[in-house]
Amino acid sequence: MATNFWLQLKKPILALAPMEGVTDVAFRTLCREQGADVVYTEFLAAEAIVHGGPTVLKKMAYREDERPVVCQIFGKTPEAFAVAAQKVQALGFDGLDLNFGCPARKVVRHGSGVALLRQPQYARRLIEAALEKITIPLSIKVRSSIRKESKDIAPGSTERSTALDLVEAIRDLPVTAIMVHGRGFEQGHSGKIDTDMIRRVKEDFPGLVLANGGITTPARVKTMLEETGADGVGIARGSWGQPWIFSQARQYLSTGSYQPVEWQVVASVIRRHAELLMEYKDAHGLLEFRKHLGRYISGFPGAAQWRAKAVRVETLADVEAVIKAVLRRGLSSEA
Numbered sequence: 001m002a003t004n005f006w007l008q009l010k011k012p013i014l015a016l017a018p019m020e021g022v023t024d025v026a027f028r029t030l031c032r033e034q035g036a037d038v039v040y041t042e043f044l045a046a047e048a049i050v051h052g053g054p055t056v057l058k059k060m061a062y063r064e065d066e067r068p069v070v071c072q073i074f075g076k077t078p079e080a081f082a083v084a085a086q087k088v089q090a091l092g093f094d095g096l097d098l099n100f101g102c103p104a105r106k107v108v109r110h111g112s113g114v115a116l117l118r119q120p121q122y123a124r125r126l127i128e129a130a131l132e133k134i135t136i137p138l139s140i141k142v143r144s145s146i147r148k149e150s151k152d153i154a155p156g157s158t159e160r161s162t163a164l165d166l167v168e169a170i171r172d173l174p175v176t177a178i179m180v181h182g183r184g185f186e187q188g189h190s191g192k193i194d195t196d197m198i199r200r201v202k203e204d205f206p207g208l209v210l211a212n213g214g215i216t217t218p219a220r221v222k223t224m225l226e227e228t229g230a231d232g233v234g235i236a237r238g239s240w241g242q243p244w245i246f247s248q249a250r251q252y253l254s255t256g257s258y259q260p261v262e263w264q265v266v267a268s269v270i271r272r273h274a275e276l277l278m279e280y281k282d283a284h285g286l287l288e289f290r291k292h293l294g295r296y297i298s299g300f301p302g303a304a305q306w307r308a309k310a311v312r313v314e315t316l317a318d319v320e321a322v323i324k325a326v327l328r329r330g331l332s333s334e335a
Contacts, residue, residue, distance in 0.1 A: 006095070011232060012231060013037050013232025014232060015232060018042060023041060024280070024288075028069065030276065034243040039069050043102060044074070045074060049084040060091060069093060070095040078126055097140065120161070121169055128173065140170075141181070144183060144198070147185070148161050167201055175207055178207065183213050189237065202228060221249040243269065244265070263300075267327050274286065309322055
């Protein structure tokens with residue numbers, strides 16, 4: 001039996017939640033270095049893993065110093081989940097996560113992601129199929145709710161399927177952890193977080209519960225934990241452009257305050273991220289880094305005039321030029 005790393009983590013758990021196109025090996029490594037307790041891969045199609053295509057296999061690359069690292073998959077057939085789960089374990093991941101929360105409309109129309117909240121017994125079959133093939137711990141990610149009918153079909157419907165329906169269907173299964181995004185499907189990535197729903201899941205689910213959604217500051221980490229009673233949080237978009245949020249949150253939870261990040265630290269993190277992307281994705285990695293660089297410098301004095309250059313970097317020298325320009329402006333503004 002594989003060791004259940006979840007049970008060895010110090011609470012509250014600070015997790016890097018999965019983000020498509022963001023939580024690749026480079027960003028995960030960076031977030032672990034900046035204090036994340038556990039990191040998730042991008043969400044990967046079970047069918048693609050079954051077929052072993054080069055793109056998905058590349059996305060399943062990880063480093064030993066990322067551990068514990070969890071591979072998240074999505075799909076809609078028990079057969080694909082079973083084979084994919086087996087492959088995830090064979091590759092040495094510390095855990096497997098099943099996505100029942102993705103709000104992307106193409107995923108929902110396919111019957112995957114958050115659409116599976118409408119079929120809790122079928123979702124249970126998917127979980128059982130994966131559990132039969134692995135000994136590593138299994139976790140799931142959900143949204144708070146979704147209309148029982150598609151928004152496109154019945155926009156006036158108010159009857160909802162919720163995370164609680166799924167918890168009721170799987171309570172007796174050995175699912176170690178559940179991450180609950182506190183927004184409903186129709187809200188996307190904006191709007192009020194249903195902390196009451198997360199709290200109710202915590203009361204009903206026998207395993208660990210991570211609260212997710214709208215966590216962008218260390219103070220919000222503390223508030224989310226207090227309002228939900230969760231065992232930890234999953235930070236997604238709030239870590240993008242500020243991976244140091246994990247160490248700041250830990251400091252804030254311990255002392256009630258945290259040290260603002262210094263300009264030089266930001267610069268070193270940017271360099272580290274760019275170098276990691278080059279290491280794993282060669283020159284193409286720097287093309288991907290453009291979206292990260294824009295977030296890193298957002299809000300810095302004079303950043304607006306450098307954003308155009310940030311989205312055109314092609315070499316490490318280009319990255320360094322942006323760093324030095326923004327850093328110079330930031331230091332002069334502090335003087």
